[in-house]
Amino acid sequence: MVKVLSFALLSLATAISAVSAQLDRPGQFSRLGACPELGCVFPPDRTNFLAGAKFDVRVEVHGEDKVQPDTKYSLSIRKLSKTDKKNTNKDNKSSKPVDFSKFTKVQADAPESWHFSYFKDAAAYWKNQDGDKNASTTVNVASSAWRNIQLREPGTYEVLLKYQDKTTDEKKVSKLIWNVNAAPKKRKAKNVILFIGDGMTTAMITAARLISKPHISGMYQKRMNMDQFPVLGHVMTHSVDSLITDSANSASAYNTGHKSTSSALGVYADSSPNPFDDPKQELLAQLMRRRSKKNGGKGGVGIVTTAEVQDATPAAVYSHTRQRNEKATIVDQMIHGKNPVVADVILGGGGQYFHSKKGGKSLNGTDYYEAYSKERGYKTVFDRDELLNYKGKGPLLGVFNSGNLDVWLDRNVYKGNLNKTGADPRGSGLPALNQPNLDDMVIKGLEILDKRYRKEGWFMMAEAASVDKMMHPLDYDRALADLLELDSTIGKTKEWLKRMKLDKDTLVITTADHGHSFDVYGSVDTQYFNSFSDSEELEKKNSIGTYENSGWPSYVDADGDGFPDEWNVRYTLAAGTAGFPTHREDFQVNVNGARVPAVAQGNSHHHYPVHVADPRDAPHGINKPGTMSVRENVGVHSLQDVPLFASGPGSELFAGVQDNTEVFHKIAQVLGLGDQK
Template identity: 45%
Template sequence: MGKVASLAALAASFTVVAGQTYQRLGACPSLGCVLPPDQSDFLPGQYFDLRVEVHAPVNGSEAYNDGKPDEKFSVTITKEGGKAQDIAKFFDIEEPELEKWDFSWYEDLYAEDADAPSVVNVAAKAYRRLALYEPGTYHVELSYYGDKTTRAEWVVRPLATKKKAKNVILFIGDGMTTNMITAARLIGHKSINGKYQSLLQLDKFPVLGHQMTHSLDTYITDSANSASALYSGHKSTVNAMGVYADSSPDPFDDPKVETIVEILRRVWDSAWGAVSTAQIADATPIALTGHSRSRYQFGALVDQALNSVTNYTWTNQKGPDVWFGGGAEQFYPGKDSYKGEDYYAKFADAGYDISMNKTSLLELGNSSKALGIFCRSNLPVWLDRNVYTDNLADFTNDPTGAEGPALDLPGLKDMTLKAIDILHKRGGDKGFFLMAEGASIDKQMHALDYDRALGDLLELDDTVRATIAHLKAIGELENTLVIVTADHGHGFDVFGGVDTKYLSEQSTNRAKRRAVGTYQNSGLSQYTDAAPGVSYNTGAHFPVNWDPRYTLAQGFGAMPDHRENFRVHKNGPRTPAAEIEGFDEDDNFANPEDNPDGFVVNGTLATDEASGVHSLTDVPVFAMGPCQASFGGVYGNIDIFYKIASCLGLGRPDAKAGGDPGKPSCSKSHE
């Protein structure tokens, strides 16, 4: 504390501004914290935790009470129109023990530059595994320091006990925006005189809406807390999933909220699965079962998916029925698996059939639970798996941990169709839920590798097309709500055309930029024109020629310094910015080995960022099937959860026990 005391005078001179870059605790703007915070919504019967904290900053602009937090605080809850009740008595639970800890934070950039942290002492309690069953408005009040209060208004959404859809398939194009969909349509579908001769499958959906992606405490979200909003109906903070981030040192004790698949298993005992072209412990797939402040606890999150959350029996059957993706390093024993243990063996012991390549995936039966892990890290992207296949040999990603590449790789379509067959069999009359993610739309957009990103978007669209056909073939199309959306967006757009030959042959930056044509000089797409002697076995709805002379002028709003020539990167994924020897660590410049014939584009981000970042943009929601009409319009990302939960009849007056779902009432008109 000596150093803290000596810094107190300096830190106290810093002023805290509303909307500051750094926040003491995002969901807690005052010295008293109620988590879930003000404006939280709940599904009737959804399990959640309540954490309350009282902060006593030792130094800085908020220093209070000599750094001694009030340990005799009280918490009450009032249903609108009723009387306030002690929180423990209201929920009929024992009063939890008092917890104490401290943490530090920087109030602003000046404080960070001066290495002058503010230290906060905390007194807290956690009320675990609560549920509200009656719809309506509730007011929670934390009283502390004698005259201070923090209030939170909670809303329990209306009951929804009727199951209108037997199955739900949620496709997530990670990072996918309307502008990317437009670009993918342009390169994958031929047009004549401005009229497309074919369309994306997404273009054929009967209902289109848009969701707002704001995080709880920031405008710009990441994939963890945006997935958490989609799956639980509760907003969180960057890097957190299935929890409201508190200030404790433990990333796993934050107040938890129950997710869609946990409720679905508990209420209807339906089957569920997840498919991703990322590592399966990546944010979007793992948030279905993950409850942690840190998305980077990969091994522990894999264990949670198999064994549920410690001390929480939220499901009556452990583990997903289907889990397909990458991330083998979290499964074979070693430094990246949970406690160094063999999770292939643990899943096998739990009754899972194990697959490690496309051949064995397609040979799986449909009756048993299935784990398919096909490589280390993320799956190579569609473009490398189907066009520039020589690049696969450069990967060191064998799923057993052995040296060498994984070459017998499935794609998103292979994994999704197999998952549907298994879930259809295992779910039976109780139905199923499947999340299928096109992950590298986002990952390649981060790297400004637009061709690879758009290739994966076209793969997602092709998978949606095949899924609809397959559902029809097995007699489940009318029973299945199909949704395609994103978790967040990027500031990407197409603004013209480029003569890449001319650009490459010019000697100065300004001359190279003349190759970018706008308006009447933007030209037409050459992607779908067959190049002489070139034939890729990629099927319909994908470009034939990925390296035309005249290509798209496309780019980002939030990007590092980089060089741009607008051509496909044939030799593997792109690295647009990098550290250069002789300069400070984390100081990134345009990568001199990337697009050496291109021109320099000055970045818009801090120089410690080596890739593009997410943006504020709303993202589209496509829907077809039962309840489709409810997905039109503009709404928050949490509403995706409530719309799905309503369609599945999960909002119940008493969801402690499951019931017989009977036969879903599926309207053929999909109204």
């Protein structure tokens, strides 16, 4: 019987007194994110692995300025015994350190060397931004990499990197602890749906509920679909090397069980110049693809998003790169990468990276619509009607916009905003007037996965991307509308699962990859607000009611579809974020499209762009001085934990507070992905 580690104790398993943990170093700038010393190993200290999952290892040894790094370093590994972990100084039963190549039976790639530069502090960074090319520090690197490593035996491993600090001639040892966690081969669920409300927080859910659900005497008469999940948890979202995460490495944590660095997808970010050679981590979808028949057989994979299908969150399901913006290559990785995922369903935007016609940006001018069709058998659809009319069983590629899909509020309410040229995903230069909603894509995707993998099971990631994309420009109405679209889709999905008799076989998870610092602090009488001239800002602010004067907003959902019937109402929410650029605010929906809160100042003496309030945005609003660097022109992500809702078999594992990497391990446990061959 395979022993299953308790995920509630997962973090405690790393607290081994025999080895002192490497504390994270304070400061905003570092030589290399997860590399606090001159010698480092990726994966770094205290990494948790799934037994049998594949991963790469890289060693880097650094020398700053004119100092060259040690090239005679050594890497060894040993599995610790229970006595070692109790620090009894009795290591009779423990294996001795073994050369890493001998232990893993994998030879390192040829040694490499390169150099890069970094900034030691904020003063150096900003001097460089203003033109001082001597403000950076050069780092010389010696490196080795081992590819496709597997540790099959659960337990705790000690990894030792020995090298010489050429600055002081001091011999140094970097000591790391890796924990390899078992997971059962027997599945609790055949299927998993992971809904991600990108950037979604508890405060946003509260606001979305407030504007969409009927209430009497301060009590809601209806709840959101998320509210009805039986299990509630919270997820910590930090990056491996920073407080605040971005969508790439936070989504990667859900798909690999490993922390990473901003902009990185499925890799630990090294310092090499090549954004595609960083040490890789095997993806959940790859594990599904190579699951043995004994464990249930190869499983299906579905990817649905309202963003570009190459964007950070969907790309985290199938891509490996240090730079999320390498979108043209990411399209190629889906079908041509090493051990490619080749998902059964891919639905979203991003048409510009599939072709080289007008506005096209495809890799080497390749027609990837044709490549996906001819090489992998995809049926391709380009609008809502084609999507809904597809009744086949073959793999489906649906691309409905040249960029991100337009948001729900413009697709369904302010439809005139769709009349912009260039949105057609085929490069015709025409608008995209018939884009599907999130529920259209999710239900069609599930139908195909069920046809192809009813027996073996499947995994789907479905993202409401523009919760985040509209929070950035402070367009709260559009962000909340997309959150409501996610909630509506969840309800329709659960109905579909029950109708198809799949509800008892399917784990459904709803969470976010990170948060924004959004909250509501009162309500606004916009009629009173608009009655004053632009110069009467004090009087305009008096329209904001707090505490006993924070009356309920005037949104109404009379038709019961889960969305307000009217968005341009008198009483709205007084809402905002903690991290924002200088801008103007009028607390009213922008009927003409997404907000642009700040623009570059034309006469700045700095070498970098300085942003000021966009005079076209909320022209009759109040001024709000920014809270961040003037280089920022939109709002930013925040520190807060994000909510997680779960229902179905295995959902009990997700209760309580957990790290984002633990979500992967729990999904792997539910799907029986342990100890893959």
